[in-house]
Amino acid sequence: MKPFAYLRAASVAEAVRESAARPGARFLGGGTNLVDLMKLGVESPGLLIDVSRLPLDRVTDTADGGLRIGATVRNSDLAAHPAVRTRYPALSQALLAGASGQLRNTATTGGNLLQRTRCPYFQDTSKPCNKREPGSGCPAREGAHRDLAVIGHSTECVATHPSDMAVALAALDAVVLLYGPDGERTVAVTEFHRLPGDDPSADTVIRPDEMITEVVLPPLPEGTVSLYRKARDRASFAFALASVAAVLRVREGRIEHAALAFGGLAHRPWRARTAEEALRGAPAGDAVYLSAVDAELAAARPLRDNAFKVTLARHLAVDALAALTTRA
Amino acid sequence: MTGVARYAAERNLPGCLYAWPVPATVPRGRVAAIRTADALALPGVHAVLTHENAPRTREPDDPILAVLQNDRVPHRGWQVALVVADTLEGARAGAEALDITYETAAHDAVLTADHDGLYTPETANGGYPAVRERGDVDRAFAAAPVQVDATYTIGPLHNHPMEPHATTALWSQDGRLTLYDSSQGATKVRDSLATVFGLRPDQVTVVSQHVGGGFGSKGTPRPQAVLAAMAALHTGRPVELAMPRRHMAAVVGHRAPTVQRVRLGASSDGTLTSVAHEISTHTSTVKEFVEQAAVPARVMYGSAHSRTVHRVAALDVPSPSWMRAPGEAPGMYALESAMDELASALGLDPVELRLRNDPAAEPDSGKPFSSRNLAACLRDGAARFGWNDRDPRPAVRREGPLLLGTGVAAATYPVYAAASHASAHAAPDGSYRIAVNATDIGTGARTVLAQIAAHVLETPVENVTVDIGDSDLPDAPLAGGSSGTASWGWSVHKAATALVERLGESSGPLPAAGVTVTADTTDETAEESPHARHAFGAHFAEVAVDSRTGEVRVRRMLGVFAAGHILNSRTGRSQFIGGMTMGLGMALTESSSLDPVFGDFTESDLASYHVPACADVTGLEAYWIDEDDPHLNPMGSKGIGEIGIVGAAAALGNAFHHATGVRLRTLPLAPDRVLSALR
CATH class of the missing domain: 3.30.365.10 (Aldehyde oxidase/xanthine dehydrogenase, molybdopterin binding domain)
Structure with missing residues (x-):
């Protein structure tokens, strides 16, 4: 038996203080991934600090027309929120494309960002995994990697980040608010998750004892449209083979703003800056979209069994941009 | 849905211990050594069974049931130990505390169309x-x-039924074995387990009252039944073993x-x-x-x-x-x-x-x-x-x-249809009771058997109670080969028909104990059909x-x-x-x-x-x-x-x-x- 203590935090400050006092503590949100990992033996915290009842369950407008999302807002509630559905449809669609109804009812905004890869080797403690056990090796590179990364991976790790929500947040330029022993700080969602490099053990830049308190969406200028597209092995309840969140503003046939983020391709939501650069100011149209997306995906280094993901991502992105163009 | 159906790992027997199986982590080889001291030192751990101390069993009719009998590892996931503890978590902690070393050998797990090892079986x-x-x-x-x-x-x-393979086993003072087993056929499990433990079939009772799916993977006895029985024998306590989902792929067939x-x-x-x-x-x-x-x-x-x-x-x-x-x-x-x-x-x-x-x-x-x-x-x-x-x-x-x-x-x-036994009982109050060791794996076997009996007995279906899922009931074949209803129903039909005849032979009120007849379809089902x-x-x-x-x-x-x-x-x-x-x-x-x-x-x-x-x-x-x-x-x-x-x-x-x-x-x-x- 691996005993662990359980504490229901009364405040963010208390949660962070208790975490700092107990190395190896974990914040518990919906538990939809953490508890699974505890059952698998991948996580074995000595203390679970339940933050799911902290007063972080509100979605509120910001003064500048953006949206402030508490860390414990449940995925279902966020997806259904009228402001999200009308102003940030990509986010609502991404949330609804994830997991199952039951899981979305439980999973939190903060927890969703912090979920771990579903790489089969990471989840199996009888096998090597550099993310779980640094230096032990990465069997996925030669083994089962059909679902794993095609871009931004390293010799140490080819894991993908599994979140749908984070992909939409990345394209929407959301910012994560963190509260830790040294106070509050903000990190762009695009900078929140890391690439594996030579240290795949860290998924994100979150510091020990830091806690996600909010996610802030900046306002979108008038005329901006967004959507989320996901391809998967079955019609529901499957992780993305590839997905894309696209945000677009076109005026008089020219692209004023384009943001593109891919899911299922990399260790983090893959914000397609190269593609966006090519799109900015260019005439809206399929040929432009295709060449911009291809410029981005030129950096892909697929493995033996996952080259299809590059094709899939290309199709999803070009089609998403084209679909948005007709609405813009 | 009321939630009152008890599955194999929901019996809550007094004094029950919990078992966690330990799968081999090499694809081929042998267990060189298992150090159990650390596991046994954990609070609540009662026993660690390995090939060195597990009860010796007779040769089973299915070689997959020969668990913990030798040091051979024929494939990854083959069970090499079983930890028994007061709690499931304790058993699992014990499993993690085992120190197992293997001698490994080269392995080959990939089928190809021109594989060198291909041969034509009989x-x-x-x-x-x-x-x-x-x-x-x-x-x-x-x-x-x-x-x-x-x-x-x-x-x-993989079949992956919702309910994992699970068994709760207990031995009585006089050496009788009872298993609550998630199985598609309790008669078959009884006979196989009797063989494994050198018992007469009448010394074994297998109960499979409710089964959460099987799709064939529970058609034959699975290692968890043998392991649970071994652990119960070794500890003298009831033992529950529910297969962890992640272990299933390797040991319940595919x-x-x-x-x-x-x-x-x-x-x-x-x-x-x-x-x-x-x-x-x-x-x-x-x-x-x-x-x-x-x-x-x-x-x-x-x-x-x-x-x-x-x-x-x-x-x-x-x-x-x-x-x-x-x-x-x-x-x-x-x-x-x-x-x-x-x-x-x-x-x-x-x-x-x-x-x-x-x-x-x-x-x-x-x-x-x-x-x-x-x-x-x-x-x-x-x-x-x-x-x-x-x-x-x-x-x-x-x-x-x-x-x-x-x-x-x-x-x-x-x-297909196989020989089956059934009994039909008429009670003085005008109700009927059918007994046959059928299994309902989610198909509605109880319902259809009651219908078959009610039809023969010319009585409303509500007037017929059907007892199934217990090897102490008349022997019956498993729910498999799409033959369950044909096999069980045939014997139920025959028993009900015989009961109608018997009741027709006498007039007046039934004796207080009612009237019971039994049927056996061995002869009918053995007949070679002239038809395809x-x-x-x-x-x-x-x-x-x-x-x-x-x-x-x-x-x-x-x-x-x-x-x-x-x-x-x-x-x-x-x-x-x-x-x-x-x-x-x-x-x-x-x-x-x-x-x-x-x-x-x-x-x-x-x-x-x-x-x-x-x-x-x-x-x-x-x-x-x-x-x-x-x-x-x-x-x-x-x-x-x-x-x-x-x-x-x-x-x-x-x-x-x-x-x-x-x-x-x-x-x-x-x-x-x-x-x-x-x-």
């Missing part, structure tokens, strides 16, 4: 001869004006992969002149199990020349076993896909091609069919589905990025293939089945739809991949092993043609538990071809494969 699963040959296939094929020569590949698949070459030769009018179906598959080094995938080709279509061959290689993999329609499910995928390819080559409607080759007698045996309504299923299904207006041209229907297509395939499944007896069916399917994402989704699927007299339309439809759903999974979503490095299955949970979700299963319809077949059993029924999966994958694959113009001969039709094929 028989395939079900006792069918591995090889059957009529006429001169090679010459007939070479001479055929129209030929199809295609190879189809299906990877391993559908073996198949590589199937089908060669069809036909004359230009579509008459088949030669059928050759040759399959390669794998088994483990523990036992020989040969998926009988070429057997349905001996039943389906007439042709003067035929060859059906099974070859198998024993690899360092978990032991395969039964999964819903073993043989027929993979075999009919290949045969019915090849028939579709032949129809394309001939420029003939695939329904018409099947009608032209519908034989009057079973091709392999020459026996007349007791009833064969494949043609009626095809015609009825075609009419219901709207097949007859179909434009046969492939790849001409588009909705934006979606390519639409329809496909058809036939289904078949043999009629099979159920048939036809699947029609429409798919939408997203040419941009490679996603294949089913728009509608319609099955028509001819399976004797359908005894209960609600539970019957449920079986057909359930089988079709599983066929949809086989075609589109389900896949277990063998990791060549580690020698185990990569997908070991229900997040990664993709059974169809509700959103995948829309527009499914099942119909049937009620047959009046006097050559079956007193109910006139054929089995319906499996035929729904048979042919379903072929219909979907054929629809995929119609949608895209591309033949994909490897399942599942998942986005990676589809995108590569459409490029």
